[in-house]
Each structure stands twice: as structure tokens, then as C-alpha cells.
Amino acid sequence: MTQINKQVIMKTRPVGMPTLKNFEIIESSIPELKHGEVLIKILWLSLDPYMRGRMSTAKSYAASINEGDVIIGGAVGKIINSNTEQYKEGDIVEGFTLGWQEYAIATPASIRKIDPNLAPIQTAVGVLGMPGMTAFFGLLHIGKPIPGDTVVVSAASGAVGQLVGQIAKIAGCYVVGIAGGKEKCSFITETLNFDAAIDYKNENINKKLAEYCPEGINVYFDNVGGKITDAVINQLANYARVAVCGVISQYNLTKPEPGLRTHRSMLTNQATTEGFLVFQFAQKYHIAIKRIAKWIKEEKIIYKEDVIEGLENAPDAFIGLMNGKNFGKLLIKVSE
């Protein structure tokens, strides 16, 4: 029986902020499985800001997709047919390139088996997956917080940011989150126990940073770049560490945004800034997964998901991610 696969393709390359016109939903038939391949039914699709980079031709750490290609994306699914001894029908797996589609063909090298007893399976693309690994290693290896440090994190209610702040609290730090809107700010202080929150859409960031961080900022975990980063860098403490994780405020610009000169602050504070890609820590993911899963079980870590039903809603949800509509880790529930 030929199965039909619903897929979301990039119809046209976005210029600036993506629109629904850049996407198309198509149906295709699933090819015959070759030796060494598995067929996966996608259950959960992860939507992440890096996908905007894949839709662009700008130089990056990974190849762009072309018009007509299925959009690249991490997903969790169930093996429904296997032509390899490494996986059997019913196994739950996660893969970073399974894509925006209902079914994916993969090889064992591109997927990993998920233990459904560890946590709900969709966490394999969330708190126990790529965003979780980013928060854990980016904060601890690049930010190097020590107890008593003041840690500031931007996009603080998002997939990465919410975990960064909570791990910094576990590490004994004073934590300030920057997020868009009252609701997100209340969530990070009241539910996640951050010490303070700054609503960058409605408050003066410079003033609020000075109020909450009177002795300067020791660690800045930067998810956004742009004006927020300019403000934070100008209030660094001596020997501060800036972990450059993402620059979402810049992903949809068609020309570079003029910014403040920040080197004076870097120099006078003898600060360090270091960009990182989570993949450099791949050999150590298993350590972080165990540690975070334990924190979740001990209720030391809370994770918030924003779940949208139906693959056909992925384009709209992705555009929302670029506009701050998501509240927590953005997931598409593709199938039961």
C-alpha cells in the first residue's frame, strides 16, 4: 500500500520576516524503504529559531535549504517499519533532520532512541533535547557562573532561556530574565523563581538593569542580540562572561542594524565574549540529559511547552516564534 506523506516545503525564500506565502503544504508518496533505513511516523515536531537561518542563503554553520525542499527540523517519532537490525517497530526515536512532514525515512546514524520512561517523549526535542543541551552547556561551560554571580538571560521564557535561569538558580546565582510582556515576566519570577524580570517591550532596560544589578552583570546569556545586548554589555561587571547563544532580533533583518560600540565595556571590565554552537558538546549530552531529568523529577526544574496541533499549522506557528507569540518551547503535535 502506498502511503501519502503530508509535507511542508519552503515555496519561496523569505526576505525579512517570513510570511505564509513562503510555505506550501504538499502531499507525496513515501518511497520504498531501502536496506539500512527505517520509516518513522512523526509524532512531535520541534520549531526552533535556527530554522530561519536554514531558509536564508547567508553564510552559516549549516547548509541552507532550497525552494521546494521540505523544511528541516528536529522531531520525535515512532518507527513503523525497519530495514535495519538497530531499530524495531514501535521504537521511539528523535532525529535532528527529520523535517516538517508526517513520515520520514532515516538511517540509524541520524536518529537516537528515546527512553519513554525518562520523561514525556516530546522533551527529547525540548528540555532533554537540543534547547536543553544549549542551556546546560552554554551556561555552565561558556558562562561559568559561580555562586553569588548576577546572571542575566534574554528570551528568558523561551525554550533555552527558561532553563538557563533555573540552572543558574541551582548554581546559587542571582538571576534576572528579560522577556517580552507582563505575562512572560510574571511567569519567570513567580513560577520559575527568577529573582527579577524586565519586560523589554514596556520597561526601560537600562534603568531596570541598573536597579536589579547594582554591582554589574557577571554572566550574560545572550539569546537575542541587538539593543537588548547593547544595554546589558554596558552594565557588565569586572571579568564578566558573555555567552553568545543566539541573535534572534537580527534573523529577519534585511540590512545590518547599527549598534552601540561595546568594546570599551569589554576592555574596561576585562570581559570575555564567546559564541558557541551546542553541537560542540555532543559527546557530553548524555550527562546533561541524566542531570536535567533528575532535576525535573526532584521538581527543581519546571519546563513550559507551547503546543500547537496539526502539521498544517507549523508555518503560522513558526512566524509566531519570530514575533514572540510562543510562550515556552514551541512544539507541533503532528500525530497521536
Ligand SMILES: NC(=O)c1ccc[n+]([C@@H]2O[C@H](COP(=O)([O-])OP(=O)(O)OC[C@H]3O[C@@H](n4cnc5c(N)ncnc54)[C@H](OP(=O)(O)O)[C@@H]3O)[C@@H](O)[C@H]2O)c1
Ligand atoms: N547556539 C546554539 O547552539 C543554539 C541552540 C539553540 C537555540 N539557540 C538560539 O537561542 C535563542 C533562543 O532559542 P529558543 O529555542 O529558546 O527560542 P524561544 O526563546 O523559545 O523563542 C524565541 C523567543 O525570542 C524572543 N524574540 C523574538 N524576536 C525578538 C526580538 N526582536 N528581540 C528580542 N527577543 C525576541 C521571543 O520572546 P519574547 O516574547 O520574550 O520577545 C520569542 O518567544 C535563539 O536565538 C536561538 O537561535 C542557539
